[in-house]
Amino acid sequence: MIIDCHGHYTTEPKALQAFRQQQIAAVQGTAQPPSRDALAITDEEIRASVEGAQLRLQRERGTDLTLFSPRASGMGHHIGDAAISLAWSRVCNDLIHRVCTLFPRNFVGVCQLPQSPGADPAGSIGELTRCVQELGFVGCNLNPDPSGGHWNAPPLTDRAWYPLYEKLVELDVPAMVHVSASCNPNFHTTGAHYINADTTAFMQLLASDLFRDFPTLRLIIPHGGGAVPYHWGRYRGLAMALKRPPLTELIANNVFFDTCVYHQPGIDLLARVIPVDNILFASEMLGAVPGIDPETGHPFDDTRRYVESLPLSDADKRKIFELNARKVYPRLNGILSKLGM
């Protein structure tokens, strides 16, 4: 089976966006806060929102299961305060749960955390726990820059994050390191901020002893690891200069790259330098790059094609497509087993 570990609900019913618009207006003082009870989305609307989109693409591309989280650029942790972020996160995560309940064989939930600039990361523990223990989610998205492009939070290796990591370890769920929209005009959201955050996070991990403190903590660096595989020689050299362990040892059980790289040469490089055990299949569909590549005639984000073309054994491809995801998201096994998958 093929597990896509990185999909966002980018086709949400319009009522969700209206809720958010009203919430933002309330933050700006131009509207009343929206009522969660007034947010009426029917099962039919949810079905319609994914039927012609994610479900159709799963069928067309031959992928089976998507680890599904709220729209990343929509997390907007920089908007409002921690209470606003919590209210918005609960609404988004509940909606993901409804999608997963309607289509349990197609989607498993990954949650948004109610982070907020300056707020203690421990404040996200409650919503994380709720999503994992009550809603059956298997992971979360962790924003290394809740400011949206000002980068004024402590690095991911700072002890301020440790209570959240303790809970991730206790729940045995991984975090995908994923920023949200940029409100800094220097950084295009999907063309710079996302990729920079991936690169930044990896270098923070390289330079720290985080995994000595949390030997079972697992972090996924999305978008193929940002710039890291392309500059693998630079990072190997920096690790040596900083007297760090070899990179393959450093990432072994703790850091994983997804395959959201939208051309064959990029995926070829990824598989050439990163150990196959540290690569997770993903497409991010429907995500940042929705078009058809005129050079191939296929969608940019149909990443299965690129992975299938790799000069790897079937056993190695199966690791990338399925087994690594089961290892990194171990709660998946119980869920899939109950479904006979």
Next chain:
Amino acid sequence: MIIDCHGHYTTEPKALQAFRQQQIAAVQGTAQPPSRDALAITDEEIRASVEGAQLRLQRERGTDLTLFSPRASGMGHHIGDAAISLAWSRVCNDLIHRVCTLFPRNFVGVCQLPQSPGADPAGSIGELTRCVQELGFVGCNLNPDPSGGHWNAPPLTDRAWYPLYEKLVELDVPAMVHVSASCNPNFHTTGAHYINADTTAFMQLLASDLFRDFPTLRLIIPHGGGAVPYHWGRYRGLAMALKRPPLTELIANNVFFDTCVYHQPGIDLLARVIPVDNILFASEMLGAVPGIDPETGHPFDDTRRYVESLPLSDADKRKIFELNARKVYPRLNGILSKLGM
């Protein structure tokens, strides 16, 4: 001949660092500003500083000429104000000039600009002009984030930068887009900030009409273009989504990537996706990654080896090694011609 378009004077005589330390102490109010006249560095010290370093490596690696600029992480535009930055830039550029005067067949100058957070980029025009017209420099390093990791300057495509671009065009010199040290704990200087800045700048250029306004402006994105070639499919797709021209058309005469990528798979990818006319040979030696790669037994930054191994014709390799640099830095031709090179 082989022209290395990206080398920094990272082996400066200690007196230069002492000058800078005193300057920083003066900014902090704990010392008198240093006297430029008291900065005594002999020709012998300059010779000694490069003889066992850059000159030895040029000989060992078979490269000929380095486009030589002050230490990038040392520019420190975020320290002090515009007057401090100008004083420091003049000292650094004058020292580069002395190196180039002592070894005219080995080094040609590229200048540091006296940028400063919040200062008008036009304030750098005077020093740029001095370096090009009086000192014979052929290009400059342009810092897209003078704040050192806070990214609060306007994007490179903002009109605030236009007076500086007008001067670059008039002088017919290119700019390498290169940040300095990071003072943001999130960003490791050489492992994140440099690479992020490259990626960020490229995406700014992709999304703008800068080269419609400046059809002869030439910008070099160092470190192999940051994350860009690895994510070339993403950028091609984003260009389509943003209704921009195809990337090869967009970069054709205006954007160039250097070869500071420290492993064979990275250089292979670079040459596979970026047109050969847009690649400039560079090593950044002695730079961020000084060690020996245990996988090859050769220095990480001996990038000539990687380029030589590419499946390209000799004519294409000559473009990368020499001809593209002569095209991007046209003032080189007059200088080299006088030397019979």
